[in-house]
Amino acid sequence: MTENLFALLRARFPRDPDAPCLIPREGAALTYGAIDALSARMAAALDQAGARPGDRIAVQVEKSPAAVALYLAALRGGFVYLPLNTAYRDDELDYFLADAAPAVVVADPGGAMPGLAARRGAKALLTLDAGGQGTLSDAAAAARGDGDVVARGRDDLAAILYSSGTTGKPKGVMLSHGNLAANALTLHRLWQFGPHDVLLHVLPIFHTHGLFVALNTSLLNGTPILFHEKFVAEHALADLPRATVMMGVPTVYVRLLAQPGLSRETCAHVRLFISGSAPLLPETFAAFERRTGHQILERYGMTEAGMITSALPDRPRRAGTVGWPLPDVNLRLNPATGEIEINGPNVFTGYWRKPDKTAEDFTADGYFKTGDIGQLEPDGMVAIVGRAKDLIISGGFNVYPKEVEACIDALPGVEESAVVGLPHPDFGEAGLAVVTRKPGATITAAQVRAALKDQLANYKVPKLVVFAADLPRNAMGKVQKAMLREAYRAEWDKSLLDKDKSI
Numbered sequence: 001m002t003e004n005l006f007a008l009l010r011a012r013f014p015r016d017p018d019a020p021c022l023i024p025r026e027g028a029a030l031t032y033g034a035i036d037a038l039s040a041r042m043a044a045a046l047d048q049a050g051a052r053p054g055d056r057i058a059v060q061v062e063k064s065p066a067a068v069a070l071y072l073a074a075l076r077g078g079f080v081y082l083p084l085n086t087a088y089r090d091d092e093l094d095y096f097l098a099d100a101a102p103a104v105v106v107a108d109p110g111g112a113m114p115g116l117a118a119r120r121g122a123k124a125l126l127t128l129d130a131g132g133q134g135t136l137s138d139a140a141a142a143a144r145g146d147g148d149v150v151a152r153g154r155d156d157l158a159a160i161l162y163s164s165g166t167t168g169k170p171k172g173v174m175l176s177h178g179n180l181a182a183n184a185l186t187l188h189r190l191w192q193f194g195p196h197d198v199l200l201h202v203l204p205i206f207h208t209h210g211l212f213v214a215l216n217t218s219l220l221n222g223t224p225i226l227f228h229e230k231f232v233a234e235h236a237l238a239d240l241p242r243a244t245v246m247m248g249v250p251t252v253y254v255r256l257l258a259q260p261g262l263s264r265e266t267c268a269h270v271r272l273f274i275s276g277s278a279p280l281l282p283e284t285f286a287a288f289e290r291r292t293g294h295q296i297l298e299r300y301g302m303t304e305a306g307m308i309t310s311a312l313p314d315r316p317r318r319a320g321t322v323g324w325p326l327p328d329v330n331l332r333l334n335p336a337t338g339e340i341e342i343n344g345p346n347v348f349t350g351y352w353r354k355p356d357k358t359a360e361d362f363t364a365d366g367y368f369k370t371g372d373i374g375q376l377e378p379d380g381m382v383a384i385v386g387r388a389k390d391l392i393i394s395g396g397f398n399v400y401p402k403e404v405e406a407c408i409d410a411l412p413g414v415e416e417s418a419v420v421g422l423p424h425p426d427f428g429e430a431g432l433a434v435v436t437r438k439p440g441a442t443i444t445a446a447q448v449r450a451a452l453k454d455q456l457a458n459y460k461v462p463k464l465v466v467f468a469a470d471l472p473r474n475a476m477g478k479v480q481k482a483m484l485r486e487a488y489r490a491e492w493d494k495s496l497l498d499k500d501k502s503i
């Protein structure tokens with residue numbers, strides 16, 4: 001029996017081919033029958049363009065129902081789906097194409113992709129625009145295929161996603177059909193998907209969250225998906241009364257809270273608000289509960305493993321925790337560092353063409369080292385307390401930025417903060433805090449430092465506190481700490497010199 005993920009999904013599609021699958025905000029819905037047929041024709045078009053099972057299909061296109069059909073086409077054709085963030089610039093794209101060596105590249109018409117694809121030896125470049133038109137759709141319309149699903153084993157690759165690692169060059173995370181199927185089945189069951197569910201989909205589909213977590217669970221359920229081309233708070237709010245499940249990154253919930261129309265009534269029909277990809281602030285959790293009566297359900301995962309832990313629909317949730325390890329995930333903490341280590345059927349098969357890096361990131365007994373520092377609560381819930389790579393070692397002492405940020409965030413007048421390490425002549429490294437104030441607040445750097453000195457050991461207190469209007473975030477809501485280090489480096493160096501002068 002094939003273990004092709006598409007075969008599993010299709011077996012769960014509704015019997016009625018006219019059942020809606022993807023419902024865009026404007027225009028007609030793509031039904032389950034139509035997406036099945038379109039993906040078959042697209043798979044045939046990819047084959048005719050020269051792709052063979054196991055070949056990579058690199059895709060950089062806008063979010064659209066046709067783009068979802070293309071993802072399914074890659075699965076059913078036995079190709080390896082390689083989605084690329086629409087924000088990537090030419091140099092980044094060139095790196096991915098050189099590294100992944102895709103047979104076929106699908107891109108928005110225009111831009112640099114045709115040149116890059118040709119230079120990197122792709123057999124074909126096909127286009128797909130935001131409206132679902134282009135040479136791929138033309139070829140699909142003309143293609144004749146038997147619609148067969150190509151047989152795949154559990155360990156055969158289904159996708160490569162480049163991880164948004166904070167250091168070094170991005171690495172291609174190889175995910176098998178078995179990895180994706182196991183995680184989708186587990187989440188589908190754990191989150192209690194049922195016949196009346198409707199998903200509100202507002203996330204990008206080049207990342208594990210919007211692509212695998214949101215789409216695979218919903219497709220397994222044969223559910224209608226309210227498919228927003230991007231997250232716009234007003235649009236999401238308008239569709240909430242029709243939805244039963246919404247998945248978002250923390251920023252999505254912050255922006256929804258800024259909408260005066262968000263109320264118990266607008267959310268009356270929703271059974272689960274799910275958040276992940278970045279830490280949800282306890283204030284956001286509390287404010288959302290006050291406004292809507294809903295406790296946001298937080299889950300924790302990463303490109304390399306899909307989802308790892310999750311809070312549960314029928315148990316109370318606690319801000320600052322990300323729930324329990326999924327039933328088929330073994331999770332432990334490294335006794336020395338607190339780093340979360342995992343194994344399970346969801347854990348990726350390795351980094352593309354980087355066996356050394358893969359070996360480095362697994363323990364001798366086969367656990368993947370996540371790079372996240374965790375803590376186990378007495379009831380078994382996991383809390384993420386920091387990133388191993390984020391760790392600041394100041395004068396030989398470990399400083400977890402997350403701990404310092406939590407103290408700063410709790411000060412009156414502070415909206416949020418990010419703490420990063422920068423080189424320091426005496427301590428090797430020391431902390432810089434970048435803080436945003438609440439509207440109208442006047443808290444000063446001296447006040448922040450004074451308050452921290454009361455609460456934290458001195459080596460943890462940032463040596464410099466600066467204020468900014470916003471923290472830079474990527475598409476998934478993660479604070480871009482590397483950008484902060486760069487942006488404030490000159491100011492940091494100057495503050496060290498000024499201190500020298502004052503001695």
Ligand code: AMP
Binds near residue numbers: 163277476
């Ligand atoms: P990515 O591979 O882009 O999905 O990033 C994965 C990383 O995001 C994890 O290793 C965590 O550091 C972080 N992350 C994901 N979910 C959460 C969460 N619920 N709370 C805190 N951090 C999270």
